[in-house]
Amino acid sequence: MSSNRTESMENHLIGQFQRKQILQAILEALGEELDELEQAFSDLRDKRWIDTAEGAQLDGIGTIVNQPRQIADAIQISFFGFQGQDNTLGFEQGRFRDPWETWLQSVSLRDPEYRKILWLKVFKDVxxxxxxxxxxxxxxxxxxxxxxxxxxxxxxxxxxxxxxxxxxxxxxxxxxxxxxxxxxxxxxxxxxxxxxxxxxxxxxxxxxxxxxxxxxxxxxxxx
The missing domain is CATH 3.30.70 (Alpha-Beta Plaits)
Known part of the structure; x- marks a missing residue:
């Protein structure tokens, strides 16, 4: 099947060069290479941008702006507590906190939340x-x-x-x-x-x- 670039080049041929097997083979070889190059440029534009990148690509952006996906001491765990204490549960709802446990735990942000944090980091830096x-x-x-x-x-x-x-x-x-x-x-x-x-x-x-x-x-x- 012809690539998009191959079809474009074929459509620009004058009549005497159309349907020539050797020229067709050259155009197909060049078209495939140009399609791969265009896809690479497209990936650089779309998959390396905060709004469109996903997974490892977002992690790469985080490395560049020095903002990891893993946020330390970000979520407060619900333990047994009393009225007026933050994020606590009552009897038969929350478990007792062991002496070695902390109130806070780290969290790994999902892509949507991570995008917001990355934009905030960029905004703060500039x-x-x-x-x-x-x-x-x-x-x-x-x-x-x-x-x-x-x-x-x-x-x-x-x-x-x-x-x-x-x-x-x-x-x-x-x-x-x-x-x-x-x-x-x-x-x-x-x-x-x-x-x-x-x-x-x-x-x-x-x-x-x-x-x-x-x-x-x-x-x-x-x-």
Whole structure:
């Protein structure tokens, strides 16, 4: 069967050279080589790009940007605990934690999650450390529809995340450490709130009144 390149070259032949066996054989040999070369270029373009690469190809990109797929201390294991403790289970639900066990375990990211982390690493490496970069990286890391940053003076900021996060969302964020922040700027506090239904005041986007909107919750600082 003729290759695409072979067919293209055959179609450009003038009439007197068509259906010549020797020339046909030469064109087929050249066409196969050109098809392989085109496929190699296509693989370089498509299979070495973060959005389209898979498996080992993504691992190769991770090596280039120094961001491994394996994230240490990223997931908090559920053990028996008490009300108010993070990620704990009650009687006959969670097992007791042995003295030698840690609360956190490593995780190997699947391709979709790994792509997001790789893009965040690239973004952090090339960012200028502006306030807008802090907002963008925080929003992307948590897949949050809204992030607000307030400067409170003395090189301190407050960060609000418009999404209710669980303990593992925060554990992974701390482990990857990919939120952009300017040097010398400290985070005084962080909070999370339900962006579509939070308590607020007139003029605030999506804000709801008393007995309707939910209050923001303070969270431990991620960065």
């Amino acid at each position: 960012s200028s450390g502006t306030a807008e970069d802090t907002i963008v990286s925080t929003r992307r890391l948590f897949d949050s529809p809204y992030v607000v940053l307030n400067e409170i003076g003395n090189a301190k900021i407050l960060v609000g995340i418009g999404k209710v996060l669980d303990v593992n969302d925060l554990s992974i964020a701390r482990a990857v450490d990919l939120i952009v922040r300017a040097g010398g700027v400290g985070v005084q506090g962080m909070s999370m709130f339900e962006y579509e239904n939070y308590f607020g005041f007139l003029g605030q986007p999506n804000a709801k009144g008393f007995d309707v909107g939910s209050f923001a919750d303070e969270i431990s600082v991620v960065f």
